[in-house]
Amino acid sequence: MATLILGNRIYSSWSLRGWLLVRQAGLAVEEIVIPLRTPDTASEIGKHSPSGKVPTLVAGDLTVWDSLAIAEYCAEQAPDAGIWPANAAARAVARSVSAEMHAGFQALRGAWPMNLKRKGPALAPDAAVAADIARISAIWADCRARFGQGRSGGPFLFGDWCAADAMYAPVVSRYVSYGAPLDPQATAYCTAVMNHPLMREWSERASTETWAISDIDAL
Ligand SMILES: N[C@@H](CCC(=O)N[C@@H](CS)C(=O)NCC(=O)O)C(=O)O
Structure with missing residues (x-):
């Protein structure tokens, strides 16, 4: 195995x-x-x-x-x-937005590290984090507008859940943890991601972990 x-x-x-x-x-x-x-x-x-x-x-x-x-x-x-969308154009865009996530958004990643147990007050984004949030919202809106119907009409970036959603899932988690100010469409996408069965399973298993990283928890 x-x-x-x-x-x-x-x-x-x-x-x-x-x-x-x-x-x-x-x-x-x-x-x-x-x-x-x-x-x-x-x-x-x-x-x-x-x-x-x-x-x-x-x-x-x-x-x-x-x-x-x-x-x-x-x-x-x-x-x-369905790791990548079946449609060639959707697949090319899914790979593009995944690569952009993989290489970018350093301000957001640095300021708001993933912390699934954070329940603290919302943190106001600084200008650099706000710029990352704006770019990510534009990516999500573009994917949903052009490809969001997918095969199933599902709520994810390309309709059905795919690798692009996996790449942005930790961003969604950060938005929830730190209270990112989002437009209604981005909020709806975050809700769909957090309710995905695999995200629920990961979150449940995370909730049983006892290891702590104190400087992240202090944010
Ligand atoms: N480009 C890598 C990044 C992986 C990465 O940075 N992982 C972090 C954890 S989220 C890590 O392994 N850090 C090692 C450490 O903290 O010692 C990927 O896409 O998998």
Whole structure:
């Protein structure tokens, strides 16, 4: 059986993406969860991941150590799982918005680290975070307007849940945790993502974790 190496569910945004993809693909995996920011984190992740990062998927003698690479691996292993949209134009845009997330939005990611247990007061976004939120809202609105009907007319970026939703799921979680000011369409998308069965399962399992990262919890 393959192994999926993850960081703590409360905080590890990239791990959430990889896990959502692997579960959507229906791959059978054993999960190893390694708490981040402990004295042993680097050595523990280093046993599995050449980059020292999670998520990492180990399947036999193959290691896949990046969330976008895991998306492509899942799409190839499970071609009928809908990892990417079936329509070629939608698929190209889904890959574009996923790559933009993968490479960008540093202000948002830095200011509002994922923290699924945060219930504190809303934090006002500074100008850089507000600019990231505006760009993400524009991406979501464009995807929904052009491709949102999908095959099912579902509520996700391309109608049906796909890798692009997995890539933005931690952003949604941050928006909920930190009380991002959003327009009604973005709010509706966030509600749909948080209610997805896989997001509920991840959140439930996160709620049983006891590891804490105090500087994130202090925000
Ligand atoms: N580009 C990577 C980023 C992975 C990443 O930065 N993961 C963080 C956790 S969310 C990590 O492994 N950090 C290692 C550490 O904190 O020691 C991907 O897409 O998977």
